[in-house]
Amino acid sequence: MxxxxxxxxxxxxxxxxxxxxxxxxxxxxxxxxxxxxxxxxxxxxxxxxxxxxxxxxxxxxxxxxxxxxxxxxxxxxxxxxxxKAPAPKPATVEAPQPVAARKDLPGAPLDARFTFDRFIVGKPNELAHAAAKRVAEGGQVTFNPLFLYGGVGLGKTHLMHAIAWELRERSPELTVLYLSAEQFMYRFVQSLRERKMLDFKEMFRSV
Known part of the structure; x- marks a missing residue:
């Protein structure tokens, strides 16, 4: 191979x-x-x-x-x-970073291609796009949580990534976490096995 x-x-x-x-x-x-x-x-x-x-x-x-x-x-x-082999200065070793700004909140990596300026808006997704933009602006919204539902290829994943990118750019101090349902369940089950449910709850409440 x-x-x-x-x-x-x-x-x-x-x-x-x-x-x-x-x-x-x-x-x-x-x-x-x-x-x-x-x-x-x-x-x-x-x-x-x-x-x-x-x-x-x-x-x-x-x-x-x-x-x-x-x-x-x-x-x-x-x-x-x-x-990677141990380096004299571990802090300088570069590794792929997840979306979370904090080390204790590892999540799925963000796709750099999925931003608002690269999103194609059409009739099937214009409402979802507007709602996602509103969330990404920060502040209070009348819909919380934002729930996206639709067919394949309409941009649900793209919008979720775009929200995360926008929030990170607007407010670098925020803790933003992008996580799939599978990853969430994996962490939930792992916490049950290790009897660390309090840590599990605190991790997600800190987002």
Whole structure:
């Protein structure tokens, strides 16, 4: 398996899982190496990414890769930040940062393409766009929470990312967290197992 072969698979993966899921979970994966023992090694931004992608997309990735290179029998995904060698000045080591401004609030990364100025407004989504813009301006709104519902490809994910980007730009001191339902449930179950429900509640109340 080569880096070029991995790159050629991206279009197929995007079609299989959909643009939103691909951009969130599979596009951030980076090809590292393919060992002679049949292991394809990929890196992900965070350890949570590793766990989530392995559990939810591991079998799909392996089947797609095996079609291109039957010699690959296993996929190993590791966190890029964990794989870095210790540096004399740890504070200067750059790693992909999640949307949350605080270290204890890791979430899904924001897509830089999903901003308001790149959103295409049409009849099906003009109301949602106006409501999202109002939320992003900050301050009190008559609708709280903002609930977006609609068909595939109308821009729900785009608007959520756009709100987060706008809020971060307008008020850098705010704690903004972008999180999928799956990630929320993962953290909830993890907190139950570790008996840390108070910490779980406080984390989300601090947003």
């Amino acid at each position: 080569t880096k070029e072969q991995w790159g050629a698979l991206q279009g197929d993966l995007c079609k299989t899982v959909g643009q939103n899921s691909y951009a969130t979970w599979l596009e951030p994966l980076t090809f590292e190496s393919a060992d002679t023992d049949g292991v394809l090694r990929l890196s992900a931004p965070t350890s949570f990414f590793c766990t989530y992608v392995t559990q939810n997309y591991g079998d799909l990735l392996l089947s797609k890769v095996a079609r291109v290179n039957p010699g690959i029998r296993r996929i190993a995904i590791s966190a890029a930040s964990m794989r």
